[in-house]
């Protein structure tokens with residue numbers, strides 16, 4: 001099984017998203033997967049021109065010359081792709097959205113209605129990679145990810161995408177916080193992510209127990225808000 005992670009954080013390898021992806025991929029690799037971790041911030045990805053050349057002039061290929069041709073090849077040759085992004089204004093980052101827009105060549109322009117009455121584009125290829133969503137955010141509640149959940153739901157229902165797992169982590173900045181008392185908490189969470197990676201490779205899905213544990217807060221919400229505000233007060237005017 002080949003798993004490719006596309007990380008849309010502008011903070012790349014220094015980010016909280018990376019902590020999640022790294023642990024997940026470690027577990028997946030341990031279970032036998034071939035893994036690749038791509039930081040989109042380091043790639044040259046121009047925004048979609050909306051010219052539809054990838055549909056009409058050069059079907060399946062964008063006319064812009066940048067890293068997207070190579071990334072699309074990696075995307076399509078994967079069994080599983082991880083869409084990894086911090087939550088920005090309730091959604092994916094601009095880097096990730098840019099990448100998502102540029103994936104449009106993999107479908108055909110023609111419309112088709114599915115059995116639920118929803119219109120979608122006709123598939124260009126016989127097979128598409130399954131998908132996993134990994135995201136973290138700054139606020140403490142797990143329901144901050146409502147838009148990403150809706151997006152995954154629509155991917156499942158309309159595009160018939162196989163979304164194998166959605167892993168969301170509120171209180172995300174704790175993942176890179178350099179604080180001694182947090183070490184065991186973060187260590188435990190990373191082990192859980194590793195287990196999630198293993199489960200995807202061995203069974204193609206997360207166990208109910210893993211799903212439940214992944215949703216638990218890292219620290220109590222009130223404590224998180226209190227400590228975050230203390231940090232924010234100290235930082236204001238410093239940077």
Ligand SMILES: Cc1cc2nc3c(=O)[nH]c(=O)nc-3n(C[C@H](O)[C@H](O)[C@H](O)COP(=O)(O)O)c2cc1C
Nearest residue numbers: 009011015016017086087088089090137138139172
């Ligand atoms: C422009 C911007 C928008 C953000 N929007 C949200 C948001 O809507 N909800 C939230 O909980 N956190 C939000 N955050 C916080 C990030 O999701 C959080 O810091 C995350 O840990 C960053 O992950 P990274 O280190 O991988 O980049 C935002 C941060 C930035 C810079």
